[in-house]
Amino acid sequence: MNNVIAVDVGGSRFRVGLFDQEGHRLLVSDEETFRSGGRDWMLQRLREQCQFMRQKSDYPVQAGGVSFGGPVDFERQRVTSLHAPGWESFPLAQWFKEALGLPCRVDNDANAGALGEYRFGAGRGIQSLVYITLSTGIGGGLICGGKVFRGKDSMAGEIGHLPVSDSGVLCACGARGCLETFCSGSAIAQRGREWAVRRPEAVARMVELSGGSAADITSKAVVQAAAEGDMAATRIIREAARWLARALVTVIRIVNPDRVILGGGVTQAGSVLLDPVRESLDELASPSIRHSTELVLAELGTNSPLYGAAALALEVA
Amino acid sequence: MNNVIAVDVGGSRFRVGLFDQEGHRLLVSDEETFRSGGRDWMLQRLREQCQFMRQKSDYPVQAGGVSFGGPVDFERQRVTSLHAPGWESFPLAQWFKEALGLPCRVDNDANAGALGEYRFGAGRGIQSLVYITLSTGIGGGLICGGKVFRGKDSMAGEIGHLPVSDSGVLCACGARGCLETFCSGSAIAQRGREWAVRRPEAVARMVELSGGSAADITSKAVVQAAAEGDMAATRIIREAARWLARALVTVIRIVNPDRVILGGGVTQAGSVLLDPVRESLDELASPSIRHSTELVLAELGTNSPLYGAAALALEVA
Numbered sequence: 001m002n003n004v005i006a007v008d009v010g011g012s013r014f015r016v017g018l019f020d021q022e023g024h025r026l027l028v029s030d031e032e033t034f035r036s037g038g039r040d041w042m043l044q045r046l047r048e049q050c051q052f053m054r055q056k057s058d059y060p061v062q063a064g065g066v067s068f069g070g071p072v073d074f075e076r077q078r079v080t081s082l083h084a085p086g087w088e089s090f091p092l093a094q095w096f097k098e099a100l101g102l103p104c105r106v107d108n109d110a111n112a113g114a115l116g117e118y119r120f121g122a123g124r125g126i127q128s129l130v131y132i133t134l135s136t137g138i139g140g141g142l143i144c145g146g147k148v149f150r151g152k153d154s155m156a157g158e159i160g161h162l163p164v165s166d167s168g169v170l171c172a173c174g175a176r177g178c179l180e181t182f183c184s185g186s187a188i189a190q191r192g193r194e195w196a197v198r199r200p201e202a203v204a205r206m207v208e209l210s211g212g213s214a215a216d217i218t219s220k221a222v223v224q225a226a227a228e229g230d231m232a233a234t235r236i237i238r239e240a241a242r243w244l245a246r247a248l249v250t251v252i253r254i255v256n257p258d259r260v261i262l263g264g265g266v267t268q269a270g271s272v273l274l275d276p277v278r279e280s281l282d283e284l285a286s287p288s289i290r291h292s293t294e295l296v297l298a299e300l301g302t303n304s305p306l307y308g309a310a311a312l313a314l315e316v317a
Numbered sequence: 318m319n320n321v322i323a324v325d326v327g328g329s330r331f332r333v334g335l336f337d338q339e340g341h342r343l344l345v346s347d348e349e350t351f352r353s354g355g356r357d358w359m360l361q362r363l364r365e366q367c368q369f370m371r372q373k374s375d376y377p378v379q380a381g382g383v384s385f386g387g388p389v390d391f392e393r394q395r396v397t398s399l400h401a402p403g404w405e406s407f408p409l410a411q412w413f414k415e416a417l418g419l420p421c422r423v424d425n426d427a428n429a430g431a432l433g434e435y436r437f438g439a440g441r442g443i444q445s446l447v448y449i450t451l452s453t454g455i456g457g458g459l460i461c462g463g464k465v466f467r468g469k470d471s472m473a474g475e476i477g478h479l480p481v482s483d484s485g486v487l488c489a490c491g492a493r494g495c496l497e498t499f500c501s502g503s504a505i506a507q508r509g510r511e512w513a514v515r516r517p518e519a520v521a522r523m524v525e526l527s528g529g530s531a532a533d534i535t536s537k538a539v540v541q542a543a544a545e546g547d548m549a550a551t552r553i554i555r556e557a558a559r560w561l562a563r564a565l566v567t568v569i570r571i572v573n574p575d576r577v578i579l580g581g582g583v584t585q586a587g588s589v590l591l592d593p594v595r596e597s598l599d600e601l602a603s604p605s606i607r608h609s610t611e612l613v614l615a616e617l618g619t620n621s622p623l624y625g626a627a628a629l630a631l632e633v634a
Contacts, residue, residue: 128468142571144461151445151573153608158570161606163563166483173603246480253475254459254571256468286490289478291470 002062004313005053005102007046008306010069010109011035011084011136014042015303016049018057019310021317023120027056028306039086047099054100064096064104065312067112067305074154077106105312109133110157111148112308113298114141117261119311121299126258130251131304132159134244134266136185136219142255160184164246179247183240185219185266191236192217202232220265226272237269238276245280252293263298319379321630322370322419324363325623327386327426328352328401328453331359332620333366335374336627338634340437344373345623356403364416371417381413381421382629384429384622391471394423422629426450427474428465429625430615431458434578436628438616443575447568448621449476451561451583453502453536459572477501481563496564500557502536502583508553509534519549537582543589554586555593562597569610580615 001021008015010033017028029049034041054061070081077093096104107115114131117123123131123143132140138160142149150156160180161173168177181187196203196214205228207214209221225233248260267273278295300307320343325332327350334345346366351358371378387398394410413421424432431448434440440448440460449457455477459466467473477497478490485494498504513520513531522545524531526538542550565577584590595612615621 128466140571144466145464147462149445149461149572151608152575152610153573155569155573155606155608156571158573158606161603162567162570163601171603173605175601175603178603250479250567251571252472253479254457254473254568255466256470256472256475258469284480284492286478286488286492288490289472289475291468291472293469 001059002317003057003059004310004317005050005061005064006306006309006313007050007064007066008069008109008112008303008309009033009042009046009066014045015306016046016053017306017310018053018061019313020059021314023307023310023314025303025307025310027053029053039084039090043095043099050100061102063313063317064100064102065112065309065314065316066092066096066104066106067109067309067312068092068106069109072106072108072154074107074111074150079106103316105316107148107308107312108139108154109305110139111141111150112312113139113263113304114143114157114261114308115148115311116300116304116306116308117263117298118143118146120307121304122261122296123259128255128257129259129261130157130159130255130257131261131263131298132251133264133304134183134185134262135264138180138184138264142257144255159247159251162247162250164243164250179243182243183266185264188222188236188240188266189217189219191239192219192222192233195232195236199232205230206233223266223269226269234272237272240266241273241276242280245277245284248277248281248295249284252291253289256291257293259294259296261296261298263301263304265302267297318376319634320374320376321627321634322367322378322381323623323626323630324367324381324383325386325426325429325620325626326350326359326363326383331362332623333363333370334623334627335370335378336630337376338631340624340627340631342620342624342627344370346370356401356407360412360416367417378419380630380634381417381419382429382626382631382633383409383413383421383423384426384626384629385409385423386426389423389425389471391424391428391467396423420633422633424465424625424629425456425471426622427456428458428467429629430456430580430621431460431474431578431625432465432628433617433621433623433625434580434615435460435463437624438621439578439613440576445572445574446576446578447474447476447572447574448578448580448615449568450581450621451500451502451579452581455497455501455581459574461572476564476568479564479567481560481567496560499560500583502581505539505553505557505583506534506536508556509536509539509550512549512553516549522547523550540583540586543586551589554589557583558590558593559597561590562594562601565594565598565612566601569608570606573608574610576611576613578613578615580618580621582619584614
């Protein structure tokens, strides 16, 4: 019996977990990322939390796995984030090995989420899946033939930047019409704030859930208001769902996976999101191109990447 | 030393080839498909041509491979075409085994084309590719990790039915805005005929190449006129290229393959097609999502599926 350590480094939270070799979560720490602390703060906390997990482990810890919330060059096991200072081309697996004396494997959070669901969640026992995380941004990961498929530049599964509209607003990536501009958490919050300007009388519940200011409407508030049946919030989510459906048709046409698994905070809207997604998929379907790809929600919730990190650790244990 | 037989069954032509175990083509027959002869005619000719190839072979023939121009259930090795009478759920590999006493493997022409280019053409030595054939219709096949990836329902790579436009005309598949309605051979011929109505003075060369009647403008004529520099034909191909580029961005975002390989008759437009495809890819690119996927033309021309059939035969030889 051996255990492994799994780490999920995100922009707002980071988690460290102790897992057994069947992927059962034994212990987990969850804290806010201290953004202005940068890389050095993060590595320091990471070392401390991993050492703590190791002390608590009843069996020897054999390896570590890391899900990183940003681009990773899997081949070279380096973080390639350009946005977070200090992380550019950082050899995180090598650092882990030197700091903790454990072999380690690193991947980005979308691939880790796909792997987590594949090994321990809604993708158990199937051959192929596409995992899509609808969060502040939109990420995705592919499993083909039982393995994470990363593509030439570790860029496979960039679902958030599928061009889904002829026109569309400018995306943070620099292109136009990206899915992310229609149904990411950021886009949904933006739609809420637009409603607040045009129809202030309709956004009372969203404003209340966002702390009282219409300028501060959050995606979480829109999602929760929609789940409660609020009219304006429901319309915002339905519109997002329509664009998501178009991206899903695209994914199904190209990959035709066994399952598409939706995760991330936006899916907490539940059936308010999923019902119109299914309706739009029906509308966009072609009778002559039948497929049996299933659409399901992630089973591991916000922990898909952490479980994926455990799976990465088990690969090198 | 052993040889194999490769068969390419298409709607307008069918080819039978004798290949050695390195995939060299030793002999090939190429004839028109007698459409009204249906399945029985085809199987009869197929048996005769295969027997002929066998007699001509200097070494024992070990197996057969078939590329079929329509949907195939690869798992069950059955043709599942709904359009061609007599082919529905037909066990073609089993027929081959019984008729010729040879093991046989069957796949659809898009997957066979991908496999052909991967083993013997523009995809040699790489790990992943997407093959797209721009012909009367548009098909596609995926190679991931050195293997054909077929998806849940043998439907992976249905590039022709990617929804690329918000609006768009109705596609033969029943959906709207499919790539096939913008840059298939049929769509290109249709655009030529539309020009003939609006701007009869501009379509002289296309009409000439189509045999003299504006109502009969063919995609081949548009492609050839464009390759010669004809203004109207060039505009038609450039417009098709713009939509193709959007589909290519989509494919690259989801699969990020080592290479995208373009085949089929429409690519005979050459740089008149490829230059604007590359320009549009540049326009649609995002500086923050860099990829190094290469765009190349098929090396085996219209023979990609036949070579793929040889590769299928070598798998079971």
